[in-house]
Structure formats: C-alpha cells, structure tokens
Amino acid sequence: MQIAIDAMGGDHAPGEIVRGAVAAAREKIAGIILVGDKRRLEAELKPLHPPASLEIVHTEQVVEMDEQPALALRRKREASIIVATRLVKEGRAAAVVSAGSTGAQMAAALLILGRSGKIQRPAIATIIPTLKGPKLLLDAGANVDCRPEHLYEFALMGNLYAARVMGIREPRVGLLNIGTEACKGNEQTLGAYNLLKGSPLNFTGNIEGRDILAGDTDVIVCDGFVGNVLLKFGEGMAQALFTMIGREIKNSFRARLGAALVLPALRGLKKQVDYTEYGGAPLLGVQGISIICHGSSNARAIKNAIKVAVRCVEQGLVAGLGQLPGANGEGEVVKCQPS
Structure with a gap:
C-alpha cells in the first residue's frame, strides 16, 4: 500500500514530515511517496538512510498557511497538496497525508476526489481522549x-468510522448542545435532534460540553465552528494544566520529593492527551482517504497519521461512506412542552 505524503506542508516541514515518513517506511506500515522539492527532500533523507522503496515526486510549489485556499489552488496547480491528492485519484497512492493548510487540503480533496455518494458536506473527524x-x-x-441535515450526515459518517476504524460496536451518537433536554438549542440543533431521533443510529440524545470527557458518548456531533473551538480549547487546557502542575512542583520542596513517585503516572497521562498519539483526522465524505494533521505535527504524529490512513483503507471506509443514504430536507423544530 502506497501513501502519498505532502512533505512541504506543516510548521516543521520538510524535516519532521520526512522523519515520520521514513519511520513508517522502516516499520513497513506502508510504502511512502514523498511529494515536494526533490533537492530539499534528498538533503533531509541522506542522513536517515531511508528504505530503497521510498519514492519522491518532485514539485516546487507549496500552499502557505496564510494563503486563501481556493485562490492558491488556482494559481499553484502543481502545489504539493494538489499533486499528492492527484496521486490518490490516479490510483498511485491509497491515501494522502498532510500537515499543511487544512483549507487547501479540503479544497484539493473536493476538487480532485469529489464528494462521496449522497453526502453534501465532508467533515473532519478527530479523536477526543476521554475517561x-x-x-x-x-x-x-x-x-x-x-443545516440540520448536515449534522445528520456527520452522525452517519461518524457512526461508520467509529464502527469500522475504531472498532466500537454499536457506537453511541450524541448531539453537542447547551442542554440535554430535547427542546434545548438553536434551530440547527433542534432540527438535527429530530432527524437523529428518527434515524436507525444508536442516538442517545443531546450531550453537554462538560459530559464529553466522561466518555459515555462514542460519536459527538456538532458544526465545525463549535467543534474547532472545543478542540483547540481542549489542547490549550491540557497544556496549561501540565504547566501549572510543573510550576506547583517547583514551588514546593515536599512536592518535589513526591514528584518522583508520581512522575510515571504523569507521563502516562500526558501520553493519553497528546495529539501526536492519534496522528491525524480523516476528512470524511470525499471519494478517497485524506488525513489532515495538526500544523505542528512532529515525526511521531506523521507516522501515526500514516497508520490511521492505512487502517481507513484496510477497513474499506470510502466504499462504506459511498453507501450512506444522506439526508433530505431539514428536521422539524422540536417544540418545548409546558411543564
């Protein structure tokens, strides 16, 4: 299985991207096609002594993080993310992995791979560590x-991914909302609730933000604005907590003595909330596997993202998504009943 890597995308490209790709190739996770400036990539590869099977596809154009995605893709038709996605379309690669501009990767996937089946809006599915x-x-x-039908389709796609790729039997699907009552929320969530309630999914109702980390809901559905804010808040909270713990340990002699005993547990906890452990997030709803990585991804994150890509291919994710029914029309608003 060949995986195309956008070697020029990301805050630490191409160095960390190349090291992660080489690690995956050495462990025989997948065959690797690095897409980017051949001269720069060969310079990075030389001290790593990569497997002979690793391939380079040369291109000098890159979509920068601050560029407007649609405009950049029109002007840079040989950008690394476009070339890498094209390899998937042509069948030379089974998936594409990138830590570059998320907007550019989404645009390239839609433009080159196209939407999957009846799905109207592709969605980014990311892992959340819970208890x-x-x-x-x-x-x-x-x-x-x-719109409500988009959230319904996110639920369908998330349910399939959780079952096939994550191995969760009969995933519990919840709708992120400001309250657990059916009549809570805005028109978007009220309509989505009605659609989900009448669906064949294992829909458990609304879920509040404070309940996510309890882990009782396998698939949490929301729009991309709320989801992105939630994700970045969680990342910042985890970093802040470890910084505060370290600060308190340094400020107390007794805490420093006890730190030696709890250090292994803290390391294990940090590993659980570290995004590099989960690699990347699949863009669900396109006719191919496109894995979106954190912009700050290091070599470990890239290697794990390649693992995610391979599992998506092995579990027939694209074919499964293509068979989903989609949603027709908005759900009716659930009316509050007087108490």
Missing part, C-alpha cells in the same frame, strides 16, 4: 455554517 478511551468528534472545522 473511557478515545471517542470521535465531528465536525472539527470543515463547515462553520451547517
């Missing part, structure tokens, strides 16, 4: 304005 293991959140940023 009961990894759970799935979508959309994490692909769609900031959604």
